[in-house]
Amino acid sequence: MNRVHSWTIIASLILGIGAVNLFAAADEPSQPAEVAQPPASDGETAKQPAAEQTPVVSEEQLTQWQSGGWAMLQKFCLECHNADYQEAEIDLTPFADVAHAESDPEMWNRVLQMIRFGAMPPDDALLPTDAERSELSRSIDQAIYSMTCDLRPKSGRVTARRLNRVEYNHTIRDLFGVELDLTGDFPSDEVGGGFDNNADVLAMPPMLFEKYLDAAEMVASSVLLDPESLKKETIEMVGERLAIVGEGFTESFYGRIFPHESFAWVEFEIETPGVYRVRVNGSGATDKQQEQPIAVYDGSGKPLLAETFKFGDGGGNHSATVDHEFAAGTFRLLVATLPETPADLSELAAFDRIDRLDEEALAAGRDQFEKSLTIDREIPREELAFLLRKVIVEGPRDFPQEMLPPSQSVIVQRVATKRGNDYVEVERAAKLCLEPLIRRVFRGPVDEETLGRYVGLVKAATDRGASYHRGLQDAITGMLVSPRFLFRVELPAPGVEPDEGGEFRLTDHQLASRLSYFLWSSMPDEELLGLADEGKLFEPEVLANQVDRMLQDPKAASLGSQFAAQWLGLRNLDSMTRDESKFPEFSPELVASMTGETQRLFLDVLRNNHPAGELLNADYTYLDAALADFYGITLPSAADASDANVVDTDDNGFVRVSLEGSPRRGILTHASVLTLTSFPTRTSPVLRGKWILESILGTPAPEPPPNVPELEDAGEDTSSLPMRQQLVIHRENPSCSSCHRVMDELGFGFEDYDAIGRYRGDSDIDASGELPGGRAFTGGRELAEILRKTENARFATTVAEKLLAFGIGRELNPNDRCVIEQIIGLSESDDHRLADLVKQVVVSRPFQYFEAESGVYHESE
Template identity: 40%
Template sequence: MLVQIWKFAISCWFFAACSIVTAQSKNDIASARASEFFQNYCVDCHNQEEAMSGIRVDHVSETGSFLEFRKNWKRVNEVLRFGAMPPEDAEQPTANETKQTQLWVANRINSIDCDLISDPGRVTIRRLNRLEYNNTIRDLFGIDFRPADDFPSDDVGEGFDNIGDVLSLPPLLLEKYLTAAEQVSERIVYVPGSETANKVLIDKKDISIVGGGRLSGTSIDFHSNGTVTLLVSIETTGSYEFSVDVGAQQAGPELAKMELALGGKNVFKQSVSAGRDDPRKYTVKMELSVGQHKIALSFVNDFYNPKHPDPSQRDRNIYFSNVTLVGPTSVAVDELSSFNKLIHDNLPLESSNVSNEAAAVLDMIIHRVFRRELSPKELEPYKTLVQLVVNKGESFQRGIQVAVNAILVSPRFIFRLEGGEGAGSVKGIRDLDDFELASRLSYFIWCSTPDDELLNLAREGTLSNQKVLRAQLSRMLSDPRVQGLTAGFATQWLNLRNLNEVVPDPNVYEFTDELRDSMQRETELFFEHVLQENLPVFDFINGKYTFVNQTLAAHYGLQVVVPASDSDQYVRVSLAGIPRSGILTHASILTLTSNPNRTAPVKRGKWIMQNILGVRPPDPPADVPVIEVAGKALPNSSFREQLNLHRENAVCASCHNQMDPLGFGFENFDGIGKYRIKDGEFPVDSSGILPTGEKFDGPMELVDILTSRGAAFARTLTERMLVFALGRGLNYYDECAVDKIMKQLKKDEYRFQTIISEIVLSDPFLKRRGEEK
């Protein structure tokens, strides 16, 4: 019996050993074949001395190559997966050789032992960007004021403007911080007897003009009847003085006349005798409550007689300039904001009480501004500031105003600080404390500061509890402030911010600012809908619905009923039976990926590769001729035929073979997203063959193919959102977190909120490196 057991054990050991040897042999054979593949087809152009497109393959057999040069090998994997290499004029491997090599590279890339890699990455301390600054001021103080609109543009890295490694702090921005702090403190702290002149900025974002008016520098000139409406925000209820300089060019039997209306009700009418070069100031007192108000200036009696013998008497015009709103000149106590009521209730009766009363007032806001608890010692400098102001004979309210000013220029407000070191932690890695977590969470989801509920949980030390964290995330995603995720993430991921820079040729397309705004809002509403309803992310590719107002419905040729009282209202519409699906057929995406006078299939294909498939094509070589050269060679050919001539250049063909079919699949949409079946006199050809062999005829068949690659899109979206959440680019050690998110995402049927929740629960989000000793 013992002999039989011994023989059985020997047999098990033998077969196990053979299995190990066989597996090892298979790996060795696969590695050898991959090395041979790269040696035969790739290494001549992709080596240490000549790394075309920044790609090397000569270190394929080096130990650690796939870890150290992970980005390089990921690009190799993408190129092989899409059949983009070798170029057409080079010796070609068989399809099976390419497939087996691609699988081997993919396996090596993903062969990371996540148990041995525990690195949440380095997050550089970063300042608030412009969006975050404006949202933070809004949510801290409840005022509709956007001081950061006047800041310099934010630096962009990894596709986003919240990346710590690139967000610089130029001297001009330091000056803007000082100005913004003063403006905010003046708005939130009411100082009796101090009338603050708030200049109503004459800017596109603040006004609307109907009729014959136009902006001219800082004035508005009317050459025929019309109205300019200014939207002003009031933070304190009280009495205000509205002033405007008015001059006119006279003509006809009467003087030029102006009218002033508040909230649609006329409050002032005046004949204007002053000339354009010597205007007269008119002032009207107004009682304004907290909120937004519309103040309208109108020119009401235009006159025009081009045949008058005196040229100076042919045209009556009016000119408005130097519009200001001054106040409040007086405020009742019960009309004060909650913060100003607190100041009023803590007015010191004696000079010796100033410091204590200041502490009571400042304590209400300072921990919210700094996003953490402060010790009495840390509050001391600001109490001292109030005392110094009062000692100089100014009011207690003015002292609080100065202290708030100082608080708003503190690095603790301007920067998202994460203090502490990793001393005593394993490998210098530590968990975020609850206040740090509150800030990461709020600036990820809202692009704004933590609210009182988050800060209270942080103070209790319970926010980091996974159950509590999930509950808070659910609350935050249901809050209106989640629109910050649209403004911060979606507009940059989809390149929507570039839409404002697109200027279609007016000789080719009928395009207005209203249409541009409608296009962008459609895509933003679509993003918010998929997010709020927690739909599968594949809806971004194949969702058969969209959101349109009357302007966009007409552009798309849709019969949509929008209430006449609100033509700008957006309604959800079905796209069943219509050749549009998801964001790829949104006019916003189609317009920003076009040229001013025609479509740009290459741009559209590149956009899809980067934003949907997660593949970044290399930049074109500097010496490659532009496509217009092909147009001159084939003047009577379609644009597609001209592009085919351009692709005959072997250097161009490898990338164009990937991008062009994707772009041509959407050629049924013109340069501003209108559907068409002809391009001039030529029928539109929107068919194609992808490098992987799939054929399609028209945009909807291509959408079906892209949907079949939904997992690749989901990973692309996950990686982009993780970059945004962390404020840094990804590295090889982040792959483990991404893989874990993808596993849960697949279980949850690829629903959008799973990406967000799994990012929040991931190690890169919850942990940080300790400081290097």
């Protein structure tokens, strides 16, 4: 498509939509889709949202805080964090009053993490016992969050969210049923809060819009083929190109005339496959035989056409046509007389004299093709039946059926009639094609004015001399670069006012999109859109049933490849290397198998609604042949499957197998995670412990203090010492000790696996340790079981936080803490089952509501 023409299309569509700033600066996040609200005028009081109101602190709450949490803060923390000596720029003295404690929830969240993590107080200070640490955490948590959770939590402001690369590809796939590599040369999507669907980092710089335009044009030309774009050819066969099997004569103007016993044949080459029009010109051979039925057969003898020709036909030659699909290659057509015209072509049998067209007859005919014919002067017309003037093959008029994409018949509901060089009733035909499509492209209802703009593109194309199908391609391109397609814009419906908290509930169609992009990373299907059309999607039973249905759909595999892969960091495996001399078996293929195992276990736990904690100690896994060999596990044969605990297989060769007798349990002993948390040449207890704290227990480790050397730069040669002794020396620095105290113990628990996750249960490997509270273990399997048993709630909390952030497309803030606590509280009695956590996210306020200024309306208005 001509680029100037493309931009003309885009400009005509974008003007008047205006819901999104398409060209946000490349180095700035996309801005919230909202209109600035002017300050309240004199005498007017702005409504204060409920969650921003200052909570009222009771005398009982104040007493509990001062005798509990505040007393322990004074004992263990105020020596460093006071007004005179503000270590890390934190002064805790103002928070003797619990009402002030609520004013900075982010700071307190960090304090909580440091205390729970064991990083504070440092080793050179007065240290609390495990029981005191737990009580201090509980007291701060209750004081800071219980008051705000008594109020309505805020859902958060809406940001116009661009489809990321995966969402774009999936949406095109589900719109048109085609798999296209559209975003391979797109810039990588930025990541915010661990996920690449974070609205605040999904900007739309002009360069990226150019790529979306290129992709839209590729999609339009792939899902809808234009017959007018086909290379046309006309093959006219006359005279010497008309061969006769049997007796035949050459008449004036080189017509070929033959009796009933003979037949004619032609041979020709087709370069471009497609539907061609075959035209036969001729007449009866004599005026005594006013009508002569004939048939046209293909090279195999199958009848294509039966027609009655008249002698002279009023002074001219009769013409009969049939459309037939040809592939590329060499083809023959046969013309023979019939005793009578059949009532229907289906009654006509295959040509019964095809055997006469043997190699000798073919050679004779082809020899004739190269010579000039001599007109016969004496022709016994009374004995002859048919005069064949010419056979013409024209086309292709359309693509062969097998070349048409499935979307062609879905999109093209009607073709505008062409009279001469002009199309008529274009708008009517185009509307029938585009109306059902645009509803799916824009993921909701579309008004007549908007639809009319795209119908107008089709009319504009035919007015300038382009084909009707080319006009439909222009309309599809326009839709695919519209802000309503490229962005998920959530604004209030026309006339809807915010609730008392200043928030709006999503419309049913907005909920359908949130749901589908959460669970499928793609657009809503017809069932979701239909329920949204009916206004039923918010009904609790309907919504729960839809979540169940969607999780069982194959498209929910994106929760493994998108959500789980990003949460656990599996995407980083693709860029990792290993020392070939130490790990020669490490390869991209093995990495793919590693990633596949973890994603499939996640999907199994999700789809079967097992407890989320099963991810930590599952006694089964999914292996393909390569990973099974790497683990030293024999995959069962098909004959042994029923006896080997095989529950499921997929088309990529993964089999669900039992881990009975294996040293592995859950994702912590997956090769993917163990490789991810190692260096190219060796394991790293620090990396592994840090990963567990952050990704499993939701407690990010603090940044190391300044001027603290790495192990390799510690000032003395410790490289020959075992890793455990190197870290003991490292922890002699009090600034390091507090963090490494827990982190290293977690990491050492998995030292019985090497840097690519291979089990190495050698006797000289010390994989023992002890977590706070006397939780001793030896090896990764025991540690996985301990974490499952003692950290189940913390792990479920981490999963819920990650699910909510991924589902709403933004980083969580302190206000969301109350929502997470509610989700965990509701799921606790049934062991925090994973699909139940997903359902709780879907019904949560941040998922179903958003903040926006009053008077800002949905883009369809």
